[in-house]
Amino acid sequence: MTHDTVRGNPGRPVALLLPGQGSQHVRMAAGLAGAEPVFDRAMGEALAALGESGAGLRSAWLHEDRPSVIDHVTHSQPLLFALDYALGKLVLSWGVRPVALLGHSIGEVAAAVLAGVFTLADAAAMVHDRVGRLAAAPPGGMVAVAASPQEVxxxxxDGVVVGAVNAPRQTVLAGPDGPLRAAADALRGAGFIARPVAATTAFHSPVLAPALRGAAEAIAALPVxxxxxxxxxxxxxxxxxxxEAAEPDFWARQPMAPVMFWPALEFLLAEDLLLIExxxxxxxxxxxxxxxxVRSGRSAVLALLPPGPGPGDADRAAVRAAAAVLGRPVAV
Structure with missing residues (x-):
């Protein structure tokens, strides 16, 4: 990786973290709509690339106040893809040249677009195809457990598997509704903290395999x-x-393959970085x-947006604060 530094961050190259399922919430980043031209343009391009569903997605993004709607695969996945892409483009517009991109789940598809692996139109076609397939999958979900993979x-x-390893004691389980509830109850009974992840699909579980049959053939037509x-x-x-990027099955399997975020983060933090979510x-x-x-201070972390839902001015204030850290004052 070649290094690039930014004002306000001497000596530390920058890497972007792009989140996935579970990070969505009502009106996420909506405070930037109409206030930040680069973000607005990129968000509009991403929603347009998603085809006929784009207008409905935009309306849900800006106006829907029911988490049950935003959490459904037909909304969460394409909106997270579009938002990750638009926010990544915003950071790039400040003159930041990341040395790496690390996406979590659908965030890896947005990372692939920002990196030039896929065009926005081709990645949006893959997301649209993926969402259509996953919408037909059996009901399921995910549960975050404060435990190691060995402990869980x-x-x-019974269909419940490790869907993600996010930290040494942050493991996400995925599976069908009934068995997943039973596993979560058993874990709580054993003294573990287990909390639902905002998802109505068993992401990163083999139970999705039937729904994803044929996805690789569709992806094979996309240039890389x-x-x-x-x-x-x-x-x-x-x-x-x-x-790997040119292998259709690599992308087709992602919705049912476990996310190894912590090992990827370990790889990324072999050098000192400023991580921007x-x-x-x-x-x-x-x-x-x-x-x-990060705990030692060798690397640092910066979030572009507030931790959860709030007024639009909180989104704008968070972006202004992040830009100031990077030495890039913005007017939003």
Whole structure:
């Protein structure tokens, strides 16, 4: 990775973190709509690229106040893809040149667009196809457990699997509704903290395999380019190669493959960085703050947006504060 520094961050190159399912909330980043031209333009491009559903998605993004709607795969996945892309473009417009991008779940698709692996139109076609398939999957969900993968192992089975390893003691389980509820109840009974993740689909679970059958064939028609910005994959825990990026099954399997965010973060933080979470919420920033490199002060973390829902001026204030840290004053 080549280094690039920014004013206000001497000596530290920048990497972007792009969040996925579970980070969404009502009116996420809506305070930037109509207030930040670069963000507005990029968000409009992403929603337009998603086709006929784009107008409905925009309306839900700006006006819907029911989490049950925003959490559904038909809204959460395309909106997270669009927001991650638009917020990433906003940071790039400040003259920041990231040395790496690390996306979590659907955030990896947005990272691939920002890196030039896919065009926005082609990635949006992949997301649209993926969402249509996942909408037909059986009901399911995800549960975050304050435990290691080894500790949750006795509670797995009946379709319940480890869907993500987010930190040494932050493991996400995924599976069908009934078995997942039973596993969560058993974990709580054993003294573990287990909280639902905002999802109505068993993301990163093999139960999605039937719904995703044929996805690789659709992706195979999309052209792929070498990443212009290094992408650290949350599925392999290493830098994405052109060979991997060109493999349709690599992308087709992502919705049912476990996210190994912590190993990917370990790889990323082998050097000292300023990590910027460019997406709704501060979930990845909170996880990154647990890393020894951040706790020791060798690396640092910056979130672009507030931790959750709030008034529009909170979004604008958070972006202004982040830009000031980077030495990029903005008027929003």
């Amino acid at each position: 192992a006795p509670f797995l089975g 380019a070498a990443p212009r910005i290094p992408v650290v994959s949350g599925y392999t825990g290493r830098r994405l190669s052109l060979q 460019a997406g709704p919420g501060q979930g990845l920033a909170q996880l990154a703050r647990r890393h020894p490199a």
